[in-house]
Amino acid sequence: MTTGGIHPYMFEPESDPELTPSTNTTDTAVCDSVSLFIYEVRVLDEPHSQTSDRDERRNRGNRLLETFERNLGEIVGYHWSGTLKTSLENRYSFEDCHATADWLLSQTAVRPLVGIVCGSGLGGLADMLKDQVAFNYRDIPNFPQSTVHGHAGRLVFGTLKGRPCVCMQGRFHLYEGYPIQKITMPMRIFKLLGVETVILTNAAGGLNQDYKVGDIMIIKDHLNMPGFAGNNPLAGPNDERFGVRFPCMSNAYDRELQQLVMDVGSELGYSDFLREGVYCVLGGPSFETIAECRMLHKLGADAVGMSTVHEVIVARHCGMRVFALSLITNKAVMDYDSEEKANHEEVLQTGKQRAVQLERLVSTIVTRLEHNNNYA
Numbered sequence: 278m279t280t281g282g283i284h285p286y287m288f289e290p291e292s293d294p295e296l297t298p299s300t301n302t303t304d305t306a307v308c309d310s311v312s313l314f315i316y317e318v319r320v321l322d323e324p325h326s327q328t329s330d331r332d333e334r335r336n337r338g339n340r341l342l343e344t345f346e347r348n349l350g351e352i353v354g355y356h357w358s359g360t361l362k363t364s365l366e367n368r369y370s371f372e373d374c375h376a377t378a379d380w381l382l383s384q385t386a387v388r389p390l391v392g393i394v395c396g397s398g399l400g401g402l403a404d405m406l407k408d409q410v411a412f413n414y415r416d417i418p419n420f421p422q423s424t425v426h427g428h429a430g431r432l433v434f435g436t437l438k439g440r441p442c443v444c445m446q447g448r449f450h451l452y453e454g455y456p457i458q459k460i461t462m463p464m465r466i467f468k469l470l471g472v473e474t475v476i477l478t479n480a481a482g483g484l485n486q487d488y489k490v491g492d493i494m495i496i497k498d499h500l501n502m503p504g505f506a507g508n509n510p511l512a513g514p515n516d517e518r519f520g521v522r523f524p525c526m527s528n529a530y531d532r533e534l535q536q537l538v539m540d541v542g543s544e545l546g547y548s549d550f551l552r553e554g555v556y557c558v559l560g561g562p563s564f565e566t567i568a569e570c571r572m573l574h575k576l577g578a579d580a581v582g583m584s585t586v587h588e589v590i591v592a593r594h595c596g597m598r599v600f601a602l603s604l605i606t607n608k609a610v611m612d613y614d615s616e617e618k619a620n621h622e623e624v625l626q627t628g629k630q631r632a633v634q635l636e637r638l639v640s641t642i643v644t645r646l647e648h649n650n651n652y653a
């Protein structure tokens with residue numbers, strides 16, 4: 278009987294020396310033993326094999342199978358520990374994050390309570406801030422840098438109708454090749470700057486057949502596909518100063534704030550294009566195949582994109598309130614007869630067209646936010 282297990286999320290290389298990659302294990306060793314094994318089994322099955330031959334071959338087959346299993350085990354362990362080693366190397370410690378936050382606080386008098394993340398083509402939200410103090414990501418100690426067209430790469434402090442805010446103009450994505458810890462590190466910076474509420478926007482493809490291009494979807498829940506494969510931003514040792522080991526995600530998207538968005542949206546006359554639904558994140562950068570779109574829709578997703586969910590997980594882990602909006606920039610292709618093709622230009626173009634209304638929605642919501650919560 279065992280009293281505990283080793284899980285990817287709690288990987289500690291110092292205490293698990295056996296899990297560090299073994300340098301003399303090669304994929305070739307596995308391939309060799311697999312092909313030998315297959316060869317032996319094939320010969321074994323041939324009808325003209327003599328009985329004595331067959332016993333001999335069966336024994337050899339068993340020995341080969343053992344070698345194969347051993348090598349395969351090592352290779353799996355190698356890749357597994359390699360992935361986790363990467364996650365450790367890319368982790369920012371509490372002290373690293375504090376140093377970045379302290380540096381920022383020393384450069385500006387703004388003490389933000391709201392943190393905003395602008396999605397593809399939606400960076401105009403940051404331009405609405407008054408009395409701006411802006412930093413290029415490359416000038417901020419420890420900060421990752423954005424590489425995508427449509428994402429400016431600036432952290433902008435300022436006020437939105439008198440409310441102190443900080444805004445990420447440009448975010449980080451898995452498809453840029455960043456480790457998931459880098460993508461989400463700004464959420465911890467938000468927390469250490471004093472942010473209580475995080476608002477995230479993104480561009481997404483509509484899977485729900487009732488959705489139209491230009492609709493704004495209030496995210497009520499998510500499907501974290503990279504997370505199913507073990508790529509979760511919280512994997513690795515947990516620092517309790519940020520949050521608990523196993524954070525709850527059934528209340529990831531604040532229900533009161535969802536209602537507030539609905540109310541403000543209807544006051545502004547946006548009800549016709551305001552929706553509520555489930556967002557599914559994929560790694561990208563390739564857009565989905567038709568079969569993938571059909572599958573995601575069957576699984577309960579209303580929209581699909583390549584961002585937001587990782588940030589939400591980290592923001593919730595450290596106790597900030599969250600709401601998120603998807604601008605439906607294209608309809609996901611669900612039909613083999615369709616001539617439509619998802620492309621990044623369409624995403625940016627739709628962003629431009631609906632951006633003004635989205636900005637108005639967000640800025641009005643910011644003025645209505647109550648700040649006194651100690652939400653977790």
Ligand code: HPA
Pocket residue numbers: 480481482483564565581582583606607608609619624
């Ligand atoms: N798929 C994934 N991400 C996206 C899409 C899409 O169709 N549109 C905008 N971002």
